[in-house]
Amino acid sequence: MFRKRKCIGVRKRMENSTGKAPNTPIALEALRERIDNMEDAEVIEYQTQNNKIFVLIFIGTLIDKARLNEAVIEPLRLCNYENISACISVSKITDITTLEEAEKKLMLGAILLFDTIENQWCSVDLKDPTGRGIETSETETILYGAKDSFSENLEQNITLIRRRLPLTALKSEKFTVGSLTETKIVLMYIEGLTNPDFISIAREKIKSIDFDQILDSSQLAAFMEDHYHSVFPQFQHTDRPDVCAYALGVGKLTILVDNTPFALNAPINFFHLFQSPEDYINRWIVASFLRIIRYLSFMLSLLMIPLYVALTTHHYQMIPLQILFVLVETRSKLPLTPFWESFIMLVTLEVIKEASLRMPTKSGQTLGVIGGIVVGQAAVEAGFASQVLIVLVGISAIASFLVPNYLMTKATTLIQFMLLILASYLGVMGIFMGIILLFVHLNSLTSLKQPYFTPVSPFYGKDWLDLFIRGPLHWMKTRPEALHPLQKWRYSRRR
């Protein structure tokens, strides 16, 4: 309590790391250094009619380029006055003296104007005001919280992230992959925070890609993943800029691909697949409850049908007497064994799911209803399946949708089939053998060479606050230890 305040925050440490004391007078070279490694930062030297040389510095993705031409460049070109500010037809022009001020302005969407002769700096606010055709996310919908999402336009996607993290330390490196498609890729990270190992691994991986067509971020992910045989996604696909900004802020890196609305976040762990952006919006108790429900429903969707098969084929002893009566009664007239019965029903369910996904939205809903009610009901009446199984299949199907990550949902189905086969051979024992294999597999996976099962194994106790529960934000004093960020503390002032 009475210890000295360690008054070092992200921003300040970053400044310290670059060796600059606060309130440095502005200088062109220093500024150039700050915006190093930023693909969208532009420095333009310009000569006016009366041979004055101006330097324009701006972040291309943050400003309105049309207005830049119209309000700054055109007038400057035609300018004859001595004073620059007289030339420009923009309402607000501010003089700047310190580097920090300049940086802040720059990142909030202003252009910096440097008069080389007068040695005078000023900034012109040219923030791009629009959200051009920005739509809400359809894959990760949430009730409260930001509704914007990435689009196919790479620059715009960078803008969306930059607006959330106005830092010069937020670097964006540009790469081009694909011999035919020449796809532009931008690797974003916060310098001085993100572990440099991740960055160098990602750079190497991207550089080593030699494939003709990279049309989507998931194709890129396929080439960057450490274990491409696994069913588990090792990159987080998201079209939400707030998710990306959060990921960058805790020490991950983001990869944006041109012409795809999905960004990749890495390195992730298995548990990230269960975290929804809404977790950080809800109150912490509610969010924790919802998160636990998500894990539970994941287990349910994995285990319910295999358990049904195991219990009805091998362990009638485990079933409570009342349910046993119902089961024996309904199963006694069915032609198929529990394994084939559930196998067929699960395949049918997958067919219905896939079909309703491919249909136009409105008829998709009808299909779902028809598939659910009619097929299920008819199967029971025709004597193909027992009511108990239909109920279980229904519950496990709904439960599988609770996992926020759609790629994970598909993985669940495959694991479910594996467990189903094991359950039919070895009952409960088989299921748990399957689960052991699953855990062993997860334990051996890596994402950007970082362990995939991480806060659990290897064990990082502090990260458990944001694992199965979402602890109060006040308690999450440090960034996830598993990511080894260069700056541990989230608070800039800490007692």
Place this chain on the structure above:
Amino acid sequence: MKHKHTKILFVIFVNLILLSGCSPIAEKNLIEEIAPVTFWSIQKGEDEKYRMSTLIPPLVKEHKRLLTVQVDLLKEGMKGFNLKYYRELKVGQLRMLLISEEIAKEGINPLIDTILTDPDISKRLYLAVVRGNFDEYINNQLKMQEDLDYYLYRMFKHYENQGKLTIINLHQFMKTLHSPAHSPVVPVFEASDENFQYLGTGIFSNDKLIETTNNMEEQIYQLIGNDHFLKYFAIRDLSIVLGHVKANSQLNIDKSYSELNLNVQLNGRLDEIARKHNILTSDELSRFESEIESYLEKQTTQFIKKLQENKVDPLQFRKYTLKPFSKPLDEKEWLNRWELMKLKVDYDLKIQPLTDIKN
């Protein structure tokens, strides 16, 4: 990545072997092909040693019938059932074992041992002794009540750990059977053509049924030996019914093992008085109390005396002589002392009248 392919091939290979029916498990428990048995009733056979019966199918909706076989060995009976019925009978869901009184008097150890060795049978199996012909009762009752076996099981489950009735499962029976000088107890039911009713607690000496408690003894046993609660405590001799009686008994055996002090505190309500009495005043109430107390003291002393004569100890008095740092008496010595032990029973009754009392 050559080894990855071998792994996949290997998995496919194992699956093929298993799918072709080469399962490592010989026994089939497919639910539609078995008939899980919920109870066995074992009675004395005419020519053979046992007559076993059970209800099949133990399910809803199919017509039920009672299946009976005469056998010498218990597991032989199991086999006998299977020869008689198209589904295989399985004992994994066996919930009740009803043993006839004649067999219980001869000793039930061989029966219990067979049951214990079967890993399928749960230790939560309820034990009961039946007086009379249970089969006949079932046969008569089946026409009226289909799921008789299930309701019977629910009854056992309901009264478990509640007081009121003695309910014993296999594990509890075995634990007391193996504790030196403790006598196991098992509930005794009476079955006739129309009726199946609870009689009292059967007290065993080792594995033989010695005697069954009568009405009054049973109530005393419930209060001081089994969960200490009775909902209705009818004292017929005094024409009084006490309700919601909770007992708190304290037991003291002196160091020379010659005297047993039993203090029982009872708390209850006065539910019914079936004799002529004055308006309830507090004087009247305390008169009642002392009357009941002395009555109970007498009855309890009688009951325990009877136990001493029979050399049984269902109330497990011996365990109160065990101390952390003193050598326990061995079984024989204890039994000798137990027979000769003097009794001192003291009841302390507190009744709450149902109506307001006048002063």
Place this chain on the structure above:
Amino acid sequence: MLYFAIIMPVFLIYPYMIWMIIIVGILSQISIFMLSKWFNSMYASKGYEGFVEIFGERMVRLLAIIGIGFIFLKVIVIILGYIEVVRHFIFPSVNTNWMLLFILLICWYVASLGMAITIRFIVIAFLCTAWMLLLLLKLPFHSFASIHDLFPLIPYEWTMKSWKGVLFIWSAFSGPEYLVLLAPWFNKREKILKYMTIGNAFTIFEYLFIFIASLLFFGSHYLGENKLPVMEMIRYLQSPVFERIDMILISVYLFHFVFAISIFLLLFYGATRITLKKSKDQTTRLGFALSCAIFFICIMMSNELLWKKATNQNILLELEIWAGALTYLFVPLLLFISLKRKGRS
């Protein structure tokens, strides 16, 4: 040790063994102290090279051969013991050799991922199984359990059987000596005494807890009649959804066995490489698969020839009790003494 935790109450029986568990636990702390001295020395981080520096190469190879025998014995007992539990409670008609094959296949997969990942698996195994202890909390509150089942607490006769019980407890505490072989993979060797002390305390607590719970549940007289008392206890529990949760719990317990056997598989592979003078060569998948196959065949043979025939006196189990006790006594002692001598010279 895994299997020993299941059968422990049968060997102890008398309530006064509670004190013995505590005393032996404290003695085991001495062993752990000696081991931690080794971990803090410079030799530990070098792994094989460290051992060669201390003992010389010939001696290390000799020790490796002896170690193979101990590893075999330990694995045979725990895996066959577990399979027997499975056969008794889950699949009475299962062919044990198939079961053995399945478990070893899983272990092979785990171990083939490498030592670092296998060691990391312990966290998952621990988290998946530790909660099972909490279930036993319910047992002391059954109406038939009374505090009198724990009396008398001091021994009035001390027989050969009691000595056997003490030996068994000591053997049950064994296991940390194998950590010596894993030393190069630990990165926080300075704090290892603290971690191992916590582990030891947890083991004492676990054994005490299991033993007291089983005393309360069975009473000391009935306890001896049961073959696998801990499992019987778990079986008595009933969850509202599944009537026989023992089947699930036994299957979950497999986590630990898979972990332990995988580690021992890797150790076995390493020891074979040392004895064959190949410790400097690159490890190969074929070599590892081969050593797994040898493992499987040996365990299967001992299952057929020794374990199945055992009735009352299980020779393998007896041997393992002695072997565990001996290794836990002598390995720390040997390392400690040789460290001291090396330090002096």
